[in-house]
Amino acid sequence: MASAIALTVGNGPISVFAFGVFIKPLEAEFGWSRASISAGLSLCGLFSALALPLVGGLMDRFGVRRPLMIAACLFALNIAAIGGTTNRVMFIALTAMSGLTGAAQSPLAYVKSISSQFDARRGLAIGIAMSGVGIGTAFVPLLVQWLINSFGWRAAYVGLGTLIFLLAVPIAATAIPDGPHKPPLTRNGASVATGMSIRAAIGSRVFWCLALAVFLASLTINGSLVHVVPMLIDRGWTPDSAASALAAAGLAGMIGRICVGFLIDRLFAPYVGGAFFLMATVGVLLLVENKAVIPGVVAVGLAAGAEIDIIGFLVSRYFGLNALGEIYGALFALFTIAAGLGPYLIGLSFTLTKAYDAGFSVAALLMFVAAITIVMLGPYRDKLHGATTREAGH
16 A cells, blocks of 8 residues: 555656646647647657666665655656756756656566565455555546646756655655565465566566567557547546546546456456457557547557556566666566657657657557567476466466
8 A cells, every 4th residue: 555655656646647638738838849849759769768778677676765764856847847947958957857766766666565465365465555656647637737837847846855855755765665575475375575686587588479469558648648639638628627527537547457467366467468459459449540539548548558468567577586676677667668759759740740649659559569479488497386387366
């Protein structure tokens, strides 16, 4: 529950999903194109990707708490500083830097901590924690829209920085278990704190299939959701109603995370992921056709609730706990690169075509490929659950 609260102001809700609400005000004040505004988010994803494997390695070695506390403080200051932007270079630089400062204030730290404490119901435990990302996705854009309407976009960034400091820092300091821990035990009393090294994992087919699925899903889901607000405003929606539509995606993500966590403890997780990714494919197509917008946003939101849970769970089941921080960090690095690249590519598509149809259509195709790829992972390699079985919970 502490992890869920802290993740409401994690890197995803703050850097990615709140970003779309700022696009119109920045466009209005500075006259920048949506592609150039989104470039800051793309660099944010790239910088986060560079930092995540390093952060994961530090947490494997020194524990979660200290890196998380330091990062949460720096992330809060960084986000607040964006409100002082005076030119495009400054905006892009500060937005990009939030990828570095926010790398630890991401699911990586919380998944690692939870995985060391839970085993048989690890999926549900991760799902409950990751529901905070859905809550943040639902309510942070609404808060940002209210702050912009009341005080302007600059004050909105300062408000977000303050919120990160008030929520994430105290939780990191007091409520997140820090290593070293006694590893969880199997029903036979054997330790499960074993697994592949990062080098062995990267040399496996499973790693690269999972990496491709993660990259394409993140590219599509984050690219689509970031541009939902400006797309709906272009179609005649008010800014408040457009932000409410994005809130629906966030609430769906919260529900999706808990449901996915429950399901992957009982069913073969790649099949669960494939089903949710197909759901997102349909959702993006609904947005392209401008039909049933809210169901489309909800479908994409449900998938957004699935991908982070499934990454952490599958890393623990295929590669073990020994180097979970580094392996998860590498995969989450690809996730964050795609999370930044997706909005940029869809923004570039809009800039070139003056419409979102082409960008969203390609995104739907990529999401379908992600769904096919994840179901091809093969049996778990976790010894607790059997190297040749597809059972997730027994």
